[in-house]
Amino acid sequence: MARHRRLVLSVWAVLLALCALAYPRLEDRLGAMDFGVEGSGSAQVDALVAQHFPQxxxxxxxxxxxxxxxxxxxxxxxxxxxxxxxxxxxxxxxxxxxxxxxxxxxxxxxxxxxxxxxxxxxxxxxxxxxxxxxxxxxxxxxxxxxxxxxxxxGYSAVQNASTDMQNADLARAEAIGIPVALLLLVLALGALAAAAVPIGIAIAGLLLAVGALFAMTTVTAFDSLVVAMATMIGLGVGIDYAMFIVSRFREELLRARVTDRRDHDRIAEAIARSLTTAGKTILVSGLVVMISLCALIVMAAPIFRGIAIGVATAVTSMLIVGITLLPALLATLGPAINRGALPTRWRPADATTLDNDRPGRWARWAYVVMRRPVVFGALAVAVLAVATLPLFGIRYGLDMGVSALDDTPAGRASTALTTNFPAGALSPVEIVATGPGGEPLTAQGRARVDRFLADIARDDRVDTVLPAQHSDGRVLALAVPGVTFDSMAAIDLVGELRAAAAEAGGDSGPRVLIGGSTAEFVDLSEEMTSKLPLVVALVLSASLVFLTAAFRSIALPIKAIAMNLLATGASLGITVAVFQWGIGESVLNFTSTGFVQVYLPTVVFAVLFGLSMDYEVFLIGRIREYWKSSGDNQFAVAAGLTHTARPITAAAAIMVAIFASFLTANTLELKQLGLALGLAVAIDAILIRLVLVPALMQLLGRWNWWFPHRHRAATSAEPATTKV
Structure with a gap:
C-alpha cells in the first residue's frame, strides 16, 4: 500500500465518489422495521388472511x-x-x-x-x-x-413516520458526534493532522459501507434502525481503529528518526511495523466483532439478521479502509502527520520521546493496583455486580414512538383516531379460526369459535369485536382493544387471548390463531427469550476459540470473556434502571414505558461483546510484546498499560461521544442503544482495563502465559533493560 500509494489513493477516490452517490438513494430504499418471526402464530395468521381473505x-x-x-x-x-x-x-x-x-x-x-x-x-x-x-x-x-x-x-404508516424521524435523529447525532470526536482526537494525539486522519478514514469507511448496503438492497431489505446502528458503531470503531494505527505509526517514525517526507523507504518500513502490530490487532478485534454478530443469525426474525448484516458490513468496511487506504495516506503524509502539533506538555509521550526510564503515571497506577490486586479486583467486581442487579427484573416490550410523531400526518391522524375511537383501533387484534390442520370448520367448530368471540367481546379490555368474516370455511374477526397496540396491557391481553384460544380449540377442536401487530411483538419477545441462551453460548464459545489462538494462552481468553460479561451486564442493568424504572426521564427527555425494547438485550450483548474485545486485544497484545522480551509479568503489565492507556482512554472517550450523541434522538430505541453502548464502553475502559486487568494479571502471574506445548523461549528471555 505504501509503495503504490498514488494508485491506491486514486482508486479509493473513484470508489468513494460512487459510494457517495449511493448515500441519498439508500434512504429511498429503506423499508419499515420487520418485527415478524418466521413460523410464529402471527406469521401464520398473515398467511391465512392472504390466502382466504385477500379482499x-x-x-x-x-x-x-x-x-x-x-x-x-x-x-x-x-x-x-x-x-x-x-x-x-x-x-x-x-x-x-x-x-x-x-x-x-x-x-x-x-x-x-x-x-x-x-x-x-x-x-x-x-x-x-x-x-x-x-x-x-x-x-x-x-x-x-x-x-x-x-x-x-396504522402500523405501516406509523413505521414510515418513525423511519423519517430516525433518519433525522441520525443526521443530528452525526453532526454532534463527529466534531466532538475530532476535538478528543486532537487532545489525544496532540496534533491536528494526526487527529484529522482517523476522522477522514472513518467517513471513508462509512461511505464504503453505505455503498455496500445500497448494493445489497437488490437482494434484501434494510430499515432505518439498521443504518443507524451501522453508522453509530461503524463511526466508533472506524475512528478507534485508525487512531490505534496512527498512534503506532507516529511512534515508529520517532523510533526511526524520520523527519523528511521524501524518505519513502523508512516511512514504508514504519507503516509495515505499524500494521504488523496495531494493524494485526484491529484485524483480530474486527473479526471478534463479526463473530459475535454472526450469532444473531440463529434468530428467526428479520430485524436481528438485518442488524447483524448492517453492523458487520460497517465493521468490515472500516477494516478494509484501515489496511488499504490508511497506509497509502500515511505513506503520503509521512512526518507531516505531526503538523499542527500542540505544545509539548499536551502531546503524548510516544510522539515526543522514546525515553521510558522514568515511570509514567499509568505505570505508577498499574503498580498501585498490582500491590493490592485482591482489594482493587473485589471492589471493581462489586460495583459491576450491583450495576447488573436491575437486569434480573427486565421487562420486554416494543414502543413504536407514536407520541413523538405529533408533527407528522401519521402522528396527527393517530392522535385523532385514538382520541375519538378506541385506542386499539390503530392496529386491531386479528383472530383467524380454521379446522384442525387448516381445514374448513365444521358446524360444531364454528359454534365453538362463535362462543370464543362472544367471550372476548365481554372482556373489559376489548372495546368491540367487529363482525366476523367467513371465507372457504374459515373465520376472521378483528378485536379492537381499548388500549394502544404497543402497550404492556395489549401485550398481556394477547397472551391471555392465546391461552383462551388454545383452550377453546382443545385437542381436536377448531384451530384459533391470534395475530396482528401486538402479536408480532409477543412472538418476537418469545423468540428472543428462547434463543438468547444459544446466542450467548455461540458468542462465548467462538470468542474463546478465537482469542485462545490469538493470545496463545488459556487464562487470558477466559479472563477476557468473564470481564466482558460483567461489563455488558452492568451496562444493561443501568439501562433497565433508566428506561424501565424511569430514572433520569427529565434529563434524557423521554417518558418511561415500563419496559425496554424487546430486541435491545440480544443486540447489545452481541455488539458489546465484540466491541469490548477491541481494547482487550489492543492492551493484551502490547503486554505480550513486553512479556516476550522480558519474561517479567509485572513489568509487562505496567509497560503495556503505559503505552496503551492513553489511546484506549481516548478511543473510549470518542466512542462514548459517538454513542452519547444518540441520546438526543426522539426515537426511543436509539436512546436506549446509545446509552447502553456508551455505558459499556466507559465501564470497559475505566473499570475493566485500568483496574481488573492489572489486578487479575498480577494474581495469575505466569499462568497468564501458560499454553500447552508452548515453547519456553519467551519465558527464558533476558529481562528488559528499559524500566517503566
Whole structure:
C-alpha cells in the first residue's frame, strides 16, 4: 500500500465518489422495521388472511378525515372523504377501501361527527406494505382543503413516520458526534493532522459501507434502525481503529528518526511495523466483532439478521479502509502527520520521546493496583455486580414512538383516531379460526369459535369485536382493544387471548390463531427469550476459540470473556434502571414505558461483546510484546498499560461521544442503544482495563502465559533493560 500509494489513493477516490452517490438513494430504499418471526402464530395468521381473505389485504390501515368546523354530514366533508377514498383506491398495492358512508357508519364516524375513518387494505409483505402506505399518504395528501385534514395511520404508516424521524435523529447525532470526536482526537494525539486522519478514514469507511448496503438492497431489505446502528458503531470503531494505527505509526517514525517526507523507504518500513502490530490487532478485534454478530443469525426474525448484516458490513468496511487506504495516506503524509502539533506538555509521550526510564503515571497506577490486586479486583467486581442487579427484573416490550410523531400526518391522524375511537383501533387484534390442520370448520367448530368471540367481546379490555368474516370455511374477526397496540396491557391481553384460544380449540377442536401487530411483538419477545441462551453460548464459545489462538494462552481468553460479561451486564442493568424504572426521564427527555425494547438485550450483548474485545486485544497484545522480551509479568503489565492507556482512554472517550450523541434522538430505541453502548464502553475502559486487568494479571502471574506445548523461549528471555 505504501509503495503504490498514488494508485491506491486514486482508486479509493473513484470508489468513494460512487459510494457517495449511493448515500441519498439508500434512504429511498429503506423499508419499515420487520418485527415478524418466521413460523410464529402471527406469521401464520398473515398467511391465512392472504390466502382466504385477500379482499381485506394483509394489513388494515386507516384514513382519518378530521375537521374542526364541518361534520360528516356536510357536503364539503363528504367530498373530501370521497376524494381521499378514490385516490387511495388508485394506488397500486391497495386491496380495497371501505368508506365510512358505505361500511359501518356507527363505528367509522365519531360521536361528535367531526372525525371519520376509511379502512384501507394493504397487500404485500411488511416492507411492501410500508411502500404502499407511503404512496397512499402522498395520494390523499393532495386532497386536503380548507380546515379539513386528512392523514393515513396504522402500523405501516406509523413505521414510515418513525423511519423519517430516525433518519433525522441520525443526521443530528452525526453532526454532534463527529466534531466532538475530532476535538478528543486532537487532545489525544496532540496534533491536528494526526487527529484529522482517523476522522477522514472513518467517513471513508462509512461511505464504503453505505455503498455496500445500497448494493445489497437488490437482494434484501434494510430499515432505518439498521443504518443507524451501522453508522453509530461503524463511526466508533472506524475512528478507534485508525487512531490505534496512527498512534503506532507516529511512534515508529520517532523510533526511526524520520523527519523528511521524501524518505519513502523508512516511512514504508514504519507503516509495515505499524500494521504488523496495531494493524494485526484491529484485524483480530474486527473479526471478534463479526463473530459475535454472526450469532444473531440463529434468530428467526428479520430485524436481528438485518442488524447483524448492517453492523458487520460497517465493521468490515472500516477494516478494509484501515489496511488499504490508511497506509497509502500515511505513506503520503509521512512526518507531516505531526503538523499542527500542540505544545509539548499536551502531546503524548510516544510522539515526543522514546525515553521510558522514568515511570509514567499509568505505570505508577498499574503498580498501585498490582500491590493490592485482591482489594482493587473485589471492589471493581462489586460495583459491576450491583450495576447488573436491575437486569434480573427486565421487562420486554416494543414502543413504536407514536407520541413523538405529533408533527407528522401519521402522528396527527393517530392522535385523532385514538382520541375519538378506541385506542386499539390503530392496529386491531386479528383472530383467524380454521379446522384442525387448516381445514374448513365444521358446524360444531364454528359454534365453538362463535362462543370464543362472544367471550372476548365481554372482556373489559376489548372495546368491540367487529363482525366476523367467513371465507372457504374459515373465520376472521378483528378485536379492537381499548388500549394502544404497543402497550404492556395489549401485550398481556394477547397472551391471555392465546391461552383462551388454545383452550377453546382443545385437542381436536377448531384451530384459533391470534395475530396482528401486538402479536408480532409477543412472538418476537418469545423468540428472543428462547434463543438468547444459544446466542450467548455461540458468542462465548467462538470468542474463546478465537482469542485462545490469538493470545496463545488459556487464562487470558477466559479472563477476557468473564470481564466482558460483567461489563455488558452492568451496562444493561443501568439501562433497565433508566428506561424501565424511569430514572433520569427529565434529563434524557423521554417518558418511561415500563419496559425496554424487546430486541435491545440480544443486540447489545452481541455488539458489546465484540466491541469490548477491541481494547482487550489492543492492551493484551502490547503486554505480550513486553512479556516476550522480558519474561517479567509485572513489568509487562505496567509497560503495556503505559503505552496503551492513553489511546484506549481516548478511543473510549470518542466512542462514548459517538454513542452519547444518540441520546438526543426522539426515537426511543436509539436512546436506549446509545446509552447502553456508551455505558459499556466507559465501564470497559475505566473499570475493566485500568483496574481488573492489572489486578487479575498480577494474581495469575505466569499462568497468564501458560499454553500447552508452548515453547519456553519467551519465558527464558533476558529481562528488559528499559524500566517503566
Amino acid at each position: 381485506l389485504g394483509a394489513e388494515q390501515a386507516v384514513i382519518v378525515v378530521r375537521s374542526r368546523t364541518s361534520t360528516a354530514d356536510s357536503g364539503e366533508f363528504r367530498a373530501a372523504v370521497d376524494a381521499a377514498v378514490a385516490a387511495a383506491r388508485q394506488v397500486s398495492g391497495v386491496r380495497g377501501v371501505i368508506s365510512p358512508y358505505q361500511g359501518l357508519p356507527a363505528a367509522q364516524i365519531s360521536a361528535d361527527r367531526h372525525v371519520a375513518l376509511a379502512l384501507v387494505g394493504l397487500n404485500g409483505n411488511m416492507a411492501e406494505r410500508a411502500a404502499v402506505a407511503r404512496d397512499v399518504q402522498a395520494a390523499i395528501g393532495a386532497d386536503t382543503s380548507g380546515d379539513i385534514e386528512i392523514g393515513l395511520t
